Amino acid sequence: MSKSEEAELIENTDFVNEAEATELSSTTEPVSELDQLRNIVFGSAKVDLDNRILELREEMRAGFDQATKELKQQVSELQSMLQSSVSTLEESIAQVDSHYEYKTSEIEQSAQKLDQEVEENNVSSKQGDDALHKRIDDEVRTLTDKHTQKHNQTIDLLNQMKQELNSSKTDRKTLAKLLATVASNLETEDDS
Known part of the structure; x- marks a missing residue:
């Protein structure tokens, strides 16, 4: 106390x-x-x-x-x-919110960038496809023209040979050699 x-x-x-x-x-x-x-x-x-x-x-x-x-x-x-x-x-x-907002912004920017790249690729692919189709069409047309021209030349040559054979009465051996030469010429022209 x-x-x-x-x-x-x-x-x-x-x-x-x-x-x-x-x-x-x-x-x-x-x-x-x-x-x-x-x-x-x-x-x-x-x-x-x-x-x-x-x-x-x-x-x-x-x-x-x-x-x-x-x-x-x-x-x-x-x-x-x-x-x-x-x-x-x-x-x-607050830190999590800030990080979330940053990542969301980053993802949105990446998505926009990818979207833009896809759009650009689509445009360039379409242009490339169109150019490729045009080029293929041109090549096919050129090859067709060449082939038709060669075909016509061969027919003309055969007709000429036929006339020469009929007119000169050449024997069959000469005709065989001539046809072999024409065939050989056709093969080399097709390869080129």
């Missing part, structure tokens, strides 16, 4: 004793023997009991004050920790 508590206890005890003395002296009624006996027997016990009640009251008040103080401190610490956690979480969310 601290000195201040002891001083308060002594003051309370003095106050109780004074109150009892005042009460006894102020009463005009005679104190009965029973009251006197009670005061003699229980007087000091009553004072001790009152003192003990006062001590318990003070201890409880001090305990409640201490518990309240500790509870406030714990609540304050919890609020601080919670605020710190919320701040950290908000920062993390």
Whole structure:
């Protein structure tokens, strides 16, 4: 028990004793023997009991004050920790949002670039296809013309040989050699 508590206890005890003395002296009624006996027997016990009640009251008040103080401190610490956690979480969310927006923007740019490249490839492919078709058509036309020309030349040559054979009455061996030469010429022309 601290000195201040002891001083308060002594003051309370003095106050109780004074109150009892005042009460006894102020009463005009005679104190009965029973009251006197009670005061003699229980007087000091009553004072001790009152003192003990006062001590318990003070201890409880001090305990409640201490518990309240500790509870406030714990609540304050919890609020601080919670605020710190919320701040950290908000920062993390902001970073994730920023990263998400950056990646979304990057993906959109890539998609636009790919879309543009596909469009350009389609245009160039169409132009390339058109040019290729034109070139193939030109080659086919040229080859057809050459082939037709060679065919006509061969027919003319055969007709000429036929006329020469009919007119000169050459033998069959010469005709075979001539046809072999024409066939050979045709093969070399087809290869080129």
